[in-house]
Amino acid sequence: xxxKRVVSPRPATPxxxxxxxxxxxxxxxxxxxxxxGRVWLQGLRERLxxxxxxxxxxxxxxxxxxxxxxxxxxxxxxxxxxxxxxALLARLEHGLTESEQQP
Numbered sequence: 098x099x100x101k102r103v104v105s106p107r108p109a110t111p112x113x114x115x116x117x118x119x120x121x122x123x124x125x126x127x128x129x130x131x132x133x134g135r136v137w138l139q140g141l142r143e144r145l146x147x148x149x150x151x152x153x154x155x156x157x158x159x160x161x162x163x164x165x166x167x168x169x170x171x172x173x174x175x176x177x178x179x180x181x182x183x184a185l186l187a188r189l190e191h192g193l194t195e196s197e198q199q200p
Contacts, residue, residue, distance in 0.1 A: 131197045138190040142183060149179050 126134060152172050159169055 131193045135190055135193040135197070138186050138193065142186045142190070145179055145183055145186070149176060149183075152176060152179075 124133070126137070129137065152175065156169060156172055156176075159165065
């Protein structure tokens with residue numbers, strides 16, 4: 098007997114709960130307070146920075162072994178893209194911080 102495929106509704110946008118610090122899926126970004134959004138963006142930025150460092154370590158190891166493939170080239174290009182995304186996240190976070198400070 099074939100299994101029935103269960104289709105779930107659109108998942109909520111994950112964000113970091115300030116008090117717990119773990120990923121949850123309770124709210125969409127547009128439903129978050131400025132503080133929740135800022136904390137979520139900080140978490141995204143930190144996770145992306147760790148990912149970039151893992152990739153950089155990998156690329157450096159490969160380069161040290163004299164290995165370079167098209168995948169390595171793609172990872173190098175990803176590093177540029179990820180840096181742009183980090184800058185965007187920082188700008189969004191800054192904008193939320195400014196909004197919190199305005200009366």
